[in-house]
Amino acid sequence: AQRVTQPEKLLSVFKGAPVELKCNYSYSGSPELFWYVQYSRQRLQLLLRHISRESIKGFTADLNKGETSFHLKKPFAQEEDSAMYYCALRFGGFGNEKLTFGTGTRLTIIP
Amino acid sequence: EPEVTQTPSHQVTQMGQEVILRCVPISNHLYFYWYRQILGQKVEFLVSFYNNEISEKSEIFDDQFSVERPDGSNFTLKIRSTKLEDSAMYFCAIEREGPYEQYFGPGTRLTVT
Numbered sequence: 494a495q496r497v498t499q500p501e502k503l504l505s506v507f508k509g510a511p512v513e514l515k516c517n518y519s520y521s522g523s524p525e526l527f528w529y530v531q532y533s534r535q536r537l538q539l540l541l542r543h544i545s546r547e548s549i550k551g552f553t554a555d556l557n558k559g560e561t562s563f564h565l566k567k568p569f570a571q572e573e574d575s576a577m578y579y580c581a582l583r584f585g586g587f588g589n590e591k592l593t594f595g596t597g598t599r600l601t602i603i604p
Numbered sequence: 605e606p607e608v609t610q611t612p613s614h615q616v617t618q619m620g621q622e623v624i625l626r627c628v629p630i631s632n633h634l635y636f637y638w639y640r641q642i643l644g645q646k647v648e649f650l651v652s653f654y655n656n657e658i659s660e661k662s663e664i665f666d667d668q669f670s671v672e673r674p675d676g677s678n679f680t681l682k683i684r685s686t687k688l689e690d691s692a693m694y695f696c697a698i699e700r701e702g703p704y705e706q707y708f709g710p711g712t713r714l715t716v717t
Contacts, residue, residue, distance in 0.1 A: 529708075537647070537695065537708040579647065589635045589659050589699075591649040592706060 495520040497582050499595035506570045507603045514565040514598050516554075516580030524582045526556055526563040527592070531577040540578075541565070550574070575602045608698050610709040618717055620685050625712045627679040627696030635699040636679045637706060638671065640664070640692040647695065653679065686716045 498517045506512050518524060528540040540549055543556040543563060554565045563580060580595040611626045627636070638650040652659040653671050661669075670682045679698075683690055693713050697706040 536710045539705055539707065542705065581647075589652060589654050591637065591652055591660060591662075592639075592647075592697075593649065594647040596646040 495524065495582055495584070495593045497580050497593055497595035499578075499580055499598050501598045502596065503599050503601070505601045505603055508572055509569050512565075512567040512570045512574065512600065514578050514580075514600065516563045516565065516595060518561050518563065518580075518582050520561075520582060520584075522584060524584060526554070527581045527583075528552070528554055528563075528565050529579045529581060529594075531579070531597075533576070537579065570602045572602045572604055575600060608696060608707060608709040610694075610696050610712050612712060613710065614713045614715070616715045616717065617686055619688060623683050623686055623714060625681045625683075625694050625696075625714070627681075627698075627709055628677065629679070629698045633698040633700045635659075635706075636671075636673070637697040637699070638681045639695045639697060639708075641695065641711075642689075642692045650681070650694075683714075686714075688716050690714060691716045 496519045500515050526543040529537045530540045531537050541554050552565055552567045554563050556563050577597050577599050579597045581592040583590045583592050608629045615623055617623050636653040639647050640650055641647045649662050651661045651665045651671055668684045673679050691714055693711045695711045696709040699706045
């Protein structure tokens with residue numbers, strides 16, 4: 494069965510410091526990985542997907558199949574990065590496939 | 605980013621009552637999903653819907669739940685007889701061909717008393 498683990502429930506980082514949100518997964522096939530962000534009282538928003546290899550709002554994430562990880566990184570944290578971050582996985586790259594979410598990490602940026 | 609709205613934003617109901625949650629995608633999409641998030645827990649998949657039928661459902665999605673697109677636009681989730689443990693945020697997600705990315709609505713907070 495597919496599973497996503499986000500080991501940190503809470504993470505506090507000073508403004509300007511590097512950020513790393515951890516995500517590990519277990520899946521027997523070739524999964525597709527995503528990061529979603531939820532700002533206070535707003536909807537879940539897609540932040541990154543591993544196949545696009547884009548950098549959004551300064552965040553990047555690399556899929557490491559050997560370590561089964563998809564950690565989210567940003568070199569310099571900004572106050573507006575404070576939010577709830579969810580790592581998610583699904584099978585394949587086409588539609589009609591459910592997302593399996595991790596439990597989320599609440600990131601707080603300290604001014 | 606595609607837009608999707610959900611109504612109501614908050615629904616309070618008594619145990620045993622029926623509720624209907626609505627999802628309204630602004631543009632044309634192929635795939636529809638419902639997820640829920642119990643307070644303090646992770647987002648969980650309930651059901652996926654394509655071509656007017658259920659594609660996949662989770663163990664949570666028992667006989668008390670049903671989905672439909674009654675008018676080809678709205679996508680609804682019905683809970684026939686609500687239980688206390690159905691209290692949660694319910695999110696609709698939509699997806700279309702090409703990017704195959706799921707976009708979430710703002711959610712409906714369901715409170716069962």
